[in-house]
Amino acid sequence: MRVLLVGAGGVGTAVTRIAARRDFLAHMVVADVDPGRAEAALAALGERRARFSARQLDACDQEAVRRLLVDERCDVLLNATDPRFVMPLFRAALEAGADYVDMAMSLSVPHASHPYQECGVKLGDEQFALARQWEQSGRLALVGMGVEPGLSDVFARYAADELFDDIEEIGVRDGADLRVEGYGFAPSFSIWTTIEECLNPPVVWEKDRGWFTTAPFSEPEVFEFPEGIGAVECVNVEHEEVLLIPRWVDAGRVTFKYGLGGDFIARLKTLRELGLDATAPVTVRDADGRAVQVAPRDVVAACLPDPAGLGERMTGRTCAGTWVRGTKDGAPREVYLYHVVDNQWSMREYGSQAVLWQTALNPVVALELLATGVWSGRGVLGPEALAPRPFLDLLGEYGSPWGLREER
Numbered sequence: 579m580r581v582l583l584v585g586a587g588g589v590g591t592a593v594t595r596i597a598a599r600r601d602f603l604a605h606m607v608v609a610d611v612d613p614g615r616a617e618a619a620l621a622a623l624g625e626r627r628a629r630f631s632a633r634q635l636d637a638c639d640q641e642a643v644r645r646l647l648v649d650e651r652c653d654v655l656l657n658a659t660d661p662r663f664v665m666p667l668f669r670a671a672l673e674a675g676a677d678y679v680d681m682a683m684s685l686s687v688p689h690a691s692h693p694y695q696e697c698g699v700k701l702g703d704e705q706f707a708l709a710r711q712w713e714q715s716g717r718l719a720l721v722g723m724g725v726e727p728g729l730s731d732v733f734a735r736y737a738a739d740e741l742f743d744d745i746e747e748i749g750v751r752d753g754a755d756l757r758v759e760g761y762g763f764a765p766s767f768s769i770w771t772t773i774e775e776c777l778n779p780p781v782v783w784e785k786d787r788g789w790f791t792t793a794p795f796s797e798p799e800v801f802e803f804p805e806g807i808g809a810v811e812c813v814n815v816e817h818e819e820v821l822l823i824p825r826w827v828d829a830g831r832v833t834f835k836y837g838l839g840g841d842f843i844a845r846l847k848t849l850r851e852l853g854l855d856a857t858a859p860v861t862v863r864d865a866d867g868r869a870v871q872v873a874p875r876d877v878v879a880a881c882l883p884d885p886a887g888l889g890e891r892m893t894g895r896t897c898a899g900t901w902v903r904g905t906k907d908g909a910p911r912e913v914y915l916y917h918v919v920d921n922q923w924s925m926r927e928y929g930s931q932a933v934l935w936q937t938a939l940n941p942v943v944a945l946e947l948l949a950t951g952v953w954s955g956r957g958v959l960g961p962e963a964l965a966p967r968p969f970l971d972l973l974g975e976y977g978s979p980w981g982l983r984e985e986r
Contacts, residue, residue, distance in 0.1 A: 579604055579949035582647055582676075584637050584667055585658030586610035587768075588886030589681070589724075591619040592930040592938035593658060596976070598626040600942065602949040607650050609635035622929065637663035643670035652676055654948070656941055660771050661685050665704055668719065672708065677717050677948065679941050681724030682771065683818050686778060693779045694793045700781065701821050705958055713957040720944060722960050725898045725917070726752055726834075727818035728940040729961075729973075729980075733900035733915040734819070736966035738827045741913060745829040745904035750819045751914070753803040753810035753837030756894040756921060756932065763845055764888055766896075766933040769879050773855045776838065776846050780814035783824045783832040795843055799835065803897045804983055805918045810837035822960035829904075854878050889931030892921045896932045901985070912985035919978065927977075943972050 579602055583590055586608050597603050608630055610616040616632035623630060635646060637659050647655060647670065655671040657664065657680035664684045671678035683702035690698065705721055712719050722728055730750045738745060758764040765772050779791035795813040802809050812835035823832050838846075849855045855878075859871035899916030921932035928935055944961070947953035952968045961969075973980055 579654065579945065580650065580652045581606045581945065582643075582650060582652040582655045583608050583658060584610075584635060584643070584655060584663075586612070586616040586619045586632075587658065588884070588930070588934040589938045590658035591622070591886060592928065592935045593656065593942055594619050594623060594630060595928045595930060596935075596939055596942045597945070598623050598630070600946060602946045603629055605650075606630050607633055607646070607652065609633045609646065611636050638666055640666040640670045640673075643667055644674045647671065647674035647676050654679060654945065656945065657681070658938075660768055661774065662770075668705055668708070671719070672712060672715060672717065675715065675717060678719040678721075679723050679944060680721055681728060681937060681941060683721050683727075683821070685774070686816065688779050689791070694791055697781060697789050697791055700789065701816065701818050709958040716956050718948070718955045719958045720948075720955075720961070720964075721958060722818040722822050723941050723944045724937045725940050726750060727822055727961070728937075728944075729917055730819050730898055730900045731822055731961040732966045732969050733980075734823045734827050734829075734902070735962035735964075736970060737900065737902040737913065737915065738829075739966060742902065742904040742906050742911060745827070745902060747831040747833075747903045748823055748827065748829045749832070749901045750817065750834045750899070751801050751803075751812055751837075751901050752835070752898050753801060753807060753812060754894060754896040754933075755807045755810075756892055756896055758888050759891040759893070761883065761888075761891070763842075764883050764885075764891075766885050766888060766892065766931065767937075768885065769882050770875055773846065773849065773875055773878070775816050776836070776843075777850055777855055778816040780816045780834070781820045782814070783820050783829075785830050789821070789824075795838070797833075797835070801835070801837070801901075803837070803899075804914070804916055804981060805895060805897070807895055807897055807918070811839070812837045813843070823962055825960060826962040849878060885931065886934060889921065889925045889929070892925075892931055894932075895920045896936060898936065903985075914983045914985060915980065916983065917973075917978070917980045939973075939976060939978060943969060943976060946972060
């Protein structure tokens with residue numbers, strides 16, 4: 579398999595370190611708007627870099643992406659950029675006749691008059707609008723194939739196939755006990771994406787209502803996370819699983835809740851109150867007094883430490899998982915399927931901090947399943963549209979097995 583990886587940030591760099599150890603990969607072109615960053619990702623591979631090359635590429639330039647896919651004879655485009663760049667990359671892959679994999683879907687737009695009751699443009703709507711074209715092309719766009727969304731969706735399908743006869747509720751629950759020494763506020767993932775998903779209206783699915791929204795950080799609950807992480811308060815956050823799971827898995831209710839913590843939530847609310855979450859450019863003066871255009875959210879991202887560089891200062895574990903409640907053989911059942919990564923382990927084994935490594939692992943596993951023909955399909959599909967057992971088995975072969983906890 580020949581892969582074009584777009585984005586050589588923390589997740590993209592972790593992708594290269596994971597994929598370099600697997601035989602399915604014939605060649606991976608690592609492309610980034612900053613060629614130095616792409617080169618740095620490959621330099622870290624040492625003797626394993628023979629199957630990799632670096633290129634400069636602007637993810638907004640749809641035609642340039644298409645040409646690179648064709649020139650490099652790539653079978654698939656793996657998108658490791660933030661969600662702003664989903665659609666040009668998505669369309670470029672379709673035009674080039676390549677498959678496509680991403681870890682975050684096209685952006686939402688809140689409802690104009692009732693943002694906390696009704697959906698406007700939902701996450702992924704722009705991509706699903708092109709599903710027929712993908713089907714007619716005979717190519718596959720596998721969307722939301724990170725950890726959350728991604729592995730969490732695989733867990734949902736596995737629960738439906740093998741653990742339950744009827745499912746009343748599926749709740750993706752994410753929590754951690756990670757700490758970053760020396761920083762009062764240092765998000766372990768892209769702050770641009772974090773602001774987007776945390777401050778947008780969260781979406782909930784109920785079978786008798788369909789999709790609807792609530793206020794940010796609504797419905798707090800304390801969830802007990804495994805392997806020593808313990809109790810963490812989780813709140814509703816906008817996330818792709820709620821838009822993906824109901825398309826392929828029959829459930830009465832689907833939610834996503836994130837363990838953010840009160841301090842983190844307060845800081846996000848402050849950013850909103852100050853208008854620093856905005857993406858529309860504003861005019862400011864540079865050091866020489868010249869007027870320049872800059873997006874406030876980009877300023878926030880520039881002022882915070884790069885998540886990829888936090889690994890040496892981080893301690894603790896991160897947990898992604900899917901809680902499912904329903905019945906099996908006429909009896910109530912409740913389980914939590916989960917995946918935990920310890921930062922000390924991921925830094926020692928791969929040189930990547932836990933959150934970024936956990937996100938990068940799953941698309942590489944998916945690429946291997948596609949390369950070997952175990953997974954296949956056409957159109958725009960989520961992870962829950964494909965067989966879960968091969969994915970979960972291969973996850974263990976990568977040295978990072980998953981777990982299952984019976985709740986009752």
